[in-house]
Amino acid sequence: MARKTHRPAGSDPDALPPEKGPAGPPGRLLRLGGPAVAATALTATVALYMALVAFGNITDFGTNQQFVRHVLSMDTTFRDPDLMWRAIESPALQNAAYVAVIVWEALAALVLLAATLLWIAGLRGAAYHRARAASTVGLVMVLLLFGMGFLAIGGEWFAMWQSSDWNGLDAAARNVALAGFALLVVHLPAEPPGRVRSRRPR
Numbered sequence: 013m014a015r016k017t018h019r020p021a022g023s024d025p026d027a028l029p030p031e032k033g034p035a036g037p038p039g040r041l042l043r044l045g046g047p048a049v050a051a052t053a054l055t056a057t058v059a060l061y062m063a064l065v066a067f068g069n070i071t072d073f074g075t076n077q078q079f080v081r082h083v084l085s086m087d088t089t090f091r092d093p094d095l096m097w098r099a100i101e102s103p104a105l106q107n108a109a110y111v112a113v114i115v116w117e118a119l120a121a122l123v124l125l126a127a128t129l130l131w132i133a134g135l136r137g138a139a140y141h142r143a144r145a146a147s148t149v150g151l152v153m154v155l156l157l158f159g160m161g162f163l164a165i166g167g168e169w170f171a172m173w174q175s176s177d178w179n180g181l182d183a184a185a186r187n188v189a190l191a192g193f194a195l196l197v198v199h200l201p202a203e204p205p206g207r208v209r210s211r212r213p214r
Contacts, residue, residue: 047200048140052131054194055147058154059124061190066117069110080110082178083166089174098169116157124150147198154191158184 069076082088084106086099100106127150130143162184166172172179 047197048131048134051144051147051194051198051200052128052134054197055124055131055143055150056128058151058191058194059121059128061187062117062121062124062150062154066114066121069114069117077107077110079178079180080113081106082175083170083172083180084109086170088177089171092171095171098171113157113161116153120150120153120157123153126150144198148195151191151195151198155188155195158187158191163188 081103084100086096089095100109123146127143127146130139130146133139134143162172162180167181167184173181
């Protein structure tokens with residue numbers, strides 16, 4: 013006669029035991045899974061990039077100030093009369109636009125830094141969904157800046173594509189590609205760490 017084994021009340025007889033792995037941070041990293049680790053790395057990469065961009069624009073204010081001034085004034089385009097009415101020649105408005113760009117860059121960097129810390133906290137099985145949400149906000153901010161701001165408004169409305177001297181379309185496209193790829197990785201299907209797997213019914 014088979015002996016009965018005592019199971020704690022409320023336990024699932026079909027639940028698999030938690031997977032054992034290396035102890036310490038390496039084990040937690042492996043249990044977290046590939047997509048989340050990739051999301052952490054990419055979020056941290058974009059956070060660092062945006063922080064350096066904002067820092068560079070603050071400490072070397074004049075260089076990109078000239079870029080914004082020439083783009084908005086459209087003085088190095090084909091100067092088509094049908095387009096030149098769009099030009100903004102007021103120095104005050106040009107500087108205001110440049111300062112707004114720097115503030116946006118700094119905010120995006122801070123959001124992505126916070127998201128990176130949340131992803132790292134996910135190594136302990138917490139903050140997984142908050143990390144994904146924060147990364148989404150920060151990466152969308154980057155996409156809006158370089159996609160809408162530089163590619164659409166700067167490139168098309170202010171005809172930046174016509175300028176051979178002050179043309180930031182290639183750099184903007186690279187930034188859009190990086191942020192877009194990071195956003196896709198952040199939203200790859202992945203379960204939060206520590207979730208107990210159950211067997212499928214036979």
